[in-house]
Amino acid sequence: MRKLTFICALAIVFAVSTVAFAEVQSIRVSGEINTYGIYRGAGSSEVIYWDTTRSDNESFIESTIGLNFDADLTENVAAHLRLVSQRDWDNSSTASTTQWDVGLAQAYITLSEMLYEPLTIRIGTQPLYFGRGLIIGSTMNDDFFNVDPESSIAADEYSLYDNSFDSINATLDYAPWTIDLGYVKIGENAISVDDDHTVLYTNVGYDFENEYTAEVEGYLLCDATGEAATTYAKNEIYTIGVRGSMAPVANSSIFAEVAHQFGDITQTPISSTNYYVTDRSKEVDVDAMAYEVGGEYAWVDVLTSPKIGLKYTSLEGDKLGDSTGDYQGFTAPYMRKSDTAIIGWYGRLYDAVGTASGTANDSPAYTNMEQILVTGNLKPLAAMDNEDVNLEIKYAHLEFNESPQANCDSEIGDELDLNLTYDYTEDVQFGLLSAIFFPGKFFDNSGTEASADYNDDIYEIVGSCKVTF
Numbered sequence: 001m002r003k004l005t006f007i008c009a010l011a012i013v014f015a016v017s018t019v020a021f022a023e024v025q026s027i028r029v030s031g032e033i034n035t036y037g038i039y040r041g042a043g044s045s046e047v048i049y050w051d052t053t054r055s056d057n058e059s060f061i062e063s064t065i066g067l068n069f070d071a072d073l074t075e076n077v078a079a080h081l082r083l084v085s086q087r088d089w090d091n092s093s094t095a096s097t098t099q100w101d102v103g104l105a106q107a108y109i110t111l112s113e114m115l116y117e118p119l120t121i122r123i124g125t126q127p128l129y130f131g132r133g134l135i136i137g138s139t140m141n142d143d144f145f146n147v148d149p150e151s152s153i154a155a156d157e158y159s160l161y162d163n164s165f166d167s168i169n170a171t172l173d174y175a176p177w178t179i180d181l182g183y184v185k186i187g188e189n190a191i192s193v194d195d196d197h198t199v200l201y202t203n204v205g206y207d208f209e210n211e212y213t214a215e216v217e218g219y220l221l222c223d224a225t226g227e228a229a230t231t232y233a234k235n236e237i238y239t240i241g242v243r244g245s246m247a248p249v250a251n252s253s254i255f256a257e258v259a260h261q262f263g264d265i266t267q268t269p270i271s272s273t274n275y276y277v278t279d280r281s282k283e284v285d286v287d288a289m290a291y292e293v294g295g296e297y298a299w300v301d302v303l304t305s306p307k308i309g310l311k312y313t314s315l316e317g318d319k320l321g322d323s324t325g326d327y328q329g330f331t332a333p334y335m336r337k338s339d340t341a342i343i344g345w346y347g348r349l350y351d352a353v354g355t356a357s358g359t360a361n362d363s364p365a366y367t368n369m370e371q372i373l374v375t376g377n378l379k380p381l382a383a384m385d386n387e388d389v390n391l392e393i394k395y396a397h398l399e400f401n402e403s404p405q406a407n408c409d410s411e412i413g414d415e416l417d418l419n420l421t422y423d424y425t426e427d428v429q430f431g432l433l434s435a436i437f438f439p440g441k442f443f444d445n446s447g448t449e450a451s452a453d454y455n456d457d458i459y460e461i462v463g464s465c466k467v468t469f
Contacts, residue, residue, distance in 0.1 A: 082106035133336030214246035288330035317368025411440030
């Protein structure tokens, strides 16, 4: 198998090099090599749990490698190819620890000035990120995407298959206006020819040419699934929103975003064992809201260059047991990567926090949540003429918008992350992440979650080395 993998990778490189010899104006090669040493501890917790197939405390080493080929062809045509290989060095809980599987994370072409000068079209598996990524930013959601196609690593949050959508995107550049139109295929014929999962979107942005460096964007997104079988729903959810940012004073920024969801969803009544699992038993209207507001300020003239940020995010949730009226749970499954190292991944890559049994998707992190995030950055060794060391601090408080369990408080808990990085050279960076999550009152009440086994602190320590070229 290792020989076959090597031969396939060699064939891809040969194919690219053959085209380059014939038609490429120029070709650039870049990439990254990441190595992580990971230790996780979860006490005796079952609810806040890394994975039901592994023990509470574990340690392992993980490698991820990305190799990029960017080719400039003739007539304003460019091609991008990203190869990825990743594995755990020795972890029996993953499917492959001895082979270097190679996969395609990105593969798309860019057609500039197509038909006429302002139009650019990108076709293929490509990254999409709009605004601050609240609605479209990442594919790090295992309910919709196979984040690690080779099932080769235990910590999928470090996967390089992280933000690529199979899509066609058209950009119209009428500076200061920018218009994006897109078509995304999330799933094709998974059950039958009628069950396709498709996303259509448009995003319109305007940059204000003034001293406040202000911008504003408006967007409309349609996320639709076809009807395939009795256990697969036909849903059509629209998201309309507006986002803006500006720098009211030097070295600062403030931003805000509001979005509304409407449409139809086939949904069973919300219960303690079924928070967001669809079937064809009931069709209801969707009426839900999401909000995000925040700001940052940097003291550039202070020796340690401190920077502080504050952000509030709210995604509505539907009421427990509510079987009447509109469905009021806002869902953002393509939201950016988690803001924190631990709790934001539950329900996206790991077991959800809202069920004692660890049932995935009971209350995923991309719906029914409120988060207050405080961030800070500084260069602690600047007084020693060393500006290569940076300390990032994050504190997050999270609550359910509506508690997904009967007789339970809505407080999920608090997380504290400390991330120390050292830029050894321009190309090499070392890092040390320490994160701890403190379960909230949700895990202490007399409801379904009532057990001392469910409220232990969980923590993670990650040492990393990253090389870019």
